[in-house]
Amino acid sequence: QVQLVESGGGLVQPGGSLRLSCAASGSWFSINAMRWYRRAPGKERELVAAIARSGAITYADSVKGRFTISRDNAKNTVYLQMNSLKPEDTAVYYCNTQAYDTDYTLRSYWGQGTQVTVSS
Numbered sequence: 001q002v003q004l005v006e007s008g009g010g011l012v013q014p015g016g017s018l019r020l021s022c023a024a025s026g027s028w029f030s031i032n033a034m035r036w037y038r039r040a041p042g043k044e045r046e047l048v049a050a051i052a053r054s055g056a057i058t059y060a061d062s063v064k065g066r067f068t069i070s071r072d073n074a075k076n077t078v079y080l081q082m083n084s085l086k087p088e089d090t091a092v093y094y095c096n097t098q099a100y101d102t103d104y105t106l107r108s109y110w111g112q113g114t115q116v117t118v119s120s
Contacts, residue, residue: 002026002109004095009114012085016118020080022095022111029100034071034078038091038116048093049080062088085118092116 008020024031035050049069050058057069068081078095095111 001101002028002031002097002099002107004097004109004111006093006095006111006114009093009116011117011119013120014086014118016085017081017083018085018116019082020093020095020114020116022078022080024076024078024097024099027102029102029104031076032098032100032106035096035098036069036078036080037094037096038089039094039113040088040091043091045094051078082116085116087118090116090118 002024003026004022004024006020006022008018012018033050033052036048037045038048039045046060048060048063049067051069051071059067066084071078092113092115094113097109098106100106
C-alpha cells in the first residue's frame with residue numbers, strides 16, 4: 001500500500017513560480033508511474049504531467065514549456081516545477097501513483113491534493 005502526501009501549494013501572482021512535491025511512503029514492489037492531475041473549479045480533472053518508470057515524460061498541452069516534472073527515486077518523491085503561472089492554472093493539484101503492491105497487483109493511489117491559487 002502506498003500513501004502519497006503533496007506539499008508546496010499556495011497563493012502566487014500571475015507569472016510567478018511554485019514547486020509541488022509528492023512523497024510516497026508505505027510498501028510496494030515497484031512504482032510504475034507517477035502523475036500530477038489537477039481539478040479547476042467547474043472543470044473535470046485533467047492530467048497535467050506524468051513520468052513513467054522508464055523516465056518517459058508527458059505534459060498537457062496547456063502547460064508545455066512552463067511546467068517540469070521530475071523525480072528523485074532515492075527519496076520516492078516526484079516534483080512539479082511550475083513557472084509562468086497563469087490564473088487558469090488555479091486548481092487543486094493531486095499526485096497519483098500507479099504501483100505494484102507487494103502481492104504484485106497494480107493499483108492506483110491518490111494524494112489528498114494541494115491548492116494552487118494564481119491571482120493578483
